[in-house]
Amino acid sequence: MSDLQTEAPLLPVLICPDPQLRKVARVVTEAHREEVAALVPAMFATMYKAPGIGLAAPQVGRLLRVVTIDVAPDGAAAPLALINPEIIGASAETVVQQEGCLSVPEQYADVTRPARVRVRYMDEQWVKREIEAEGLLAACVQHEIDHLNGVLFVDYLTALKRNILLRKLAKAQKELKGK
Numbered sequence: 001m002s003d004l005q006t007e008a009p010l011l012p013v014l015i016c017p018d019p020q021l022r023k024v025a026r027v028v029t030e031a032h033r034e035e036v037a038a039l040v041p042a043m044f045a046t047m048y049k050a051p052g053i054g055l056a057a058p059q060v061g062r063l064l065r066v067v068t069i070d071v072a073p074d075g076a077a078a079p080l081a082l083i084n085p086e087i088i089g090a091s092a093e094t095v096v097q098q099e100g101c102l103s104v105p106e107q108y109a110d111v112t113r114p115a116r117v118r119v120r121y122m123d124e125q126w127v128k129r130e131i132e133a134e135g136l137l138a139a140c141v142q143h144e145i146d147h148l149n150g151v152l153f154v155d156y157l158t159a160l161k162r163n164i165l166l167r168k169l170a171k172a173q174k175e176l177k178g179k
């Protein structure tokens with residue numbers, strides 16, 4: 001983690017069912033260059049502090065197509081900032097992995113997604129890149145890109161499972177506010 005990331009301001013993370021989480025984020029253009037330059041370090045700082053392995057700008061109330069990810073194990077750091085990420089290929093093979101979300105705190109569920117995806121994006125230096133993701137990174141990048149489209153991991157669950165999870169979340173949030 002660089003000094004820049006640790007010194008960046010922490011941003012409040014919106015919690016489900018905040019309606020902002022259901023909005024579609026705008027494509028980043030040259031006009032957002034300064035805004036994104038400030039947003040990316042703040043998103044990394046917020047994500048590491050949580051701690052989480054991924055964060056999408058709509059989760060901090062900014063409707064821009066920006067995602068930060070770091071799936072390196074504890075102690076290591078592999079920060080990945082993705083601007084305007086797009087999935088351009090996905091494997092037919094799927095895998096089930098347990099997912100959680102900083103906007104759905106302390107609730108986890110198994111989600112089925114393509115095992116491997118090819119992602120096109122721009123990095124923080126605005127350089128066009130493509131990566132082939134698998135394992136945890138594949139699930140994480142798909143989860144975060146979903147956020148840019150107003151989709152949450154709970155949307156992949158059956159209505160029954162989703163309702164149970166969201167009720168548990170609402171109860172936990174209520175108790176938190178009562179303290």
Ligand SMILES: [Zn+2]
Nearest residue numbers: 100101102103
């Ligand atoms: Zn999430």
